[in-house]
Amino acid sequence: MTLHGSIGGRTWAGDVGGSACCVLFEPSPEDRARSMALMDVMDRVNAKWGAMTMRVAAEGTGQRWVMRQAHLSPKYTTDWKALPKVL
Numbered sequence: 001m002t003l004h005g006s007i008g009g010r011t012w013a014g015d016v017g018g019s020a021c022c023v024l025f026e027p028s029p030e031d032r033a034r035s036m037a038l039m040d041v042m043d044r045v046n047a048k049w050g051a052m053t054m055r056v057a058a059e060g061t062g063q064r065w066v067m068r069q070a071h072l073s074p075k076y077t078t079d080w081k082a083l084p085k086v087l
Contacts, residue, residue, distance in 0.1 A: 027035065045054045076082040 041057075042054050046052065074082075076084065
């Protein structure tokens, strides 16, 4: 027996004893058109101002994060053992 249905505007079909057809997670035509338009804009921006000017956030920055310590407070402001001793 084959089942057919729709979830959130997306259709699916599957055999009761088998695996579901692969259209459940396929983007709708509207989503695909929006994605293509966005990629076109990104390509034009990168062509005009240089490669990798505009990227998808999921790509990451590729830079390792490092804490800046130029204005680090002295340790004695948070550690009793580091307080200067007065004799």
